[in-house]
Amino acid sequence: MPGRVAYFGPAGTFTEEAALRYAPHGELVPRPTIAAVAAAVVAGEAQEGVVPIENSLEGSVTDTLDLLIHQSNLFIQRELVLPIVHCLLVRPGAREEDIRVIYSHPQALGQCRDYLEHRFPQASAMAAMSTAAAAEQVQKSDHPTAAAIGTARAAEIYGLSVLARGIQDNPANVTRFVVLAHTDHPPTGDDKTSLCFSFSNDTPGLLYAALGEFARRGINLAKVESRPTKQSLGQYIFLIDLHGHREDPEIKEAIRRLQAQASTLKIFGSYPRYVASNG
């Protein structure tokens, strides 16, 4: 049973929604940055921390990847996948024809661009620091002409009405979140393992040889990604998600062999593979 769970807040964001789903009876504590969520777990202010790691439209959340690569000694204990349903939030009583200004995070505005151009060609888009901050801005404004793009939960928190639901242009908009903790998860029989590695030079074929350790043991890769090292644009750290647990003998052996070839290797953790019907 989770106790205190830190999450990348404020309240009313999609990460809060993920944290609520993960720990419906836990005490949720918002933190203003992804690094601050990890710091809260490290300091013992929370047992676990929920952060976004990947969106189907936007790609990876680089702050989370960089935290796992460079800073944190925390492990991934769980993954969660949540559909992103953007809502148009207005002050109670406001009508569609009243709207002149629409606030949100630039990314959310971008994900609803077609909708906004067709339904609100006259309205101006205004940037906010988060979808929750946009909702707060609408609550504070005196006029019924402001709207926000955000979660249904933000409407509750800020006393707004949901004028339209699911206004994102691409319906296949889902985000994957991870739960960070001091340990990863014991084997369940249907697991994933995330790790990163890098090489000290870029000799052709090093990445190929590394992937060969997994391929020849029949280990499936769920994801391969490269991130620039923070030193230079041409040097990369490779991130891999694979099917199976780091304690499976074949995976253990593949990682041991990879470790001998790589200049750095870090295991982020093994955790149960998320299955949609879990939710």
Added chain:
Amino acid sequence: MPGRVAYFGPAGTFTEEAALRYAPHGELVPRPTIAAVAAAVVAGEAQEGVVPIENSLEGSVTDTLDLLIHQSNLFIQRELVLPIVHCLLVRPGAREEDIRVIYSHPQALGQCRDYLEHRFPQASAMAAMSTAAAAEQVQKSDHPTAAAIGTARAAEIYGLSVLARGIQDNPANVTRFVVLAHTDHPPTGDDKTSLCFSFSNDTPGLLYAALGEFARRGINLAKVESRPTKQSLGQYIFLIDLHGHREDPEIKEAIRRLQAQASTLKIFGSYPRYVASNG
């Protein structure tokens, strides 16, 4: 010689800086989105278009990757790498101690977080749609208390002063831009080729076999990345940058073999490898 060059605007952004460096005597035409830059080239309103593709801290610019993957029949003709130097812009005469509000795109605010916390602990961060829009906001405000994070060029355009230069927390902040055109570039002897491919199922080892086509021919991969397909989070399109030109016989053969294994394969183009001293 470039004629009309479209770029992801408005004027005063880092992409304008890249376009100016690429085509100092060209006629630069700003477009409000990355898709609109490509559309301008397709429609013949410009011969070329400049868009960002990758930042050393933030990773890939997903709008550009998705355009190359899904929509555009344009090619990458050039790459350019530019250091990102964030400046603190204020109204002429404003002093550091006057600043109470700092506008910028949330990403720029994030890249200067430590600087802002140490030098302006009392100031509030306010989101803008772009670094240029932030500069415009400061120009329009009546008070000397507002500042923006943006380019030195935005200071020129909006009549502001540069109070501090290079305020980003990580000095190794560079962005790679690409020039999109109707054709790619003939071989120069030091080239890169970008392409993407995907598989219709996720049998273990498919990516490994694909990379083997390059490894066994001694072709160096500059970058490997996976992007979720827009249909589902678990399916990926792989993007590769390799050293060499698509007309080099070994590369031609590797791509032909890969094409036989992949369900989709698209070449984004071959272009001269950017060398810093070019700039």
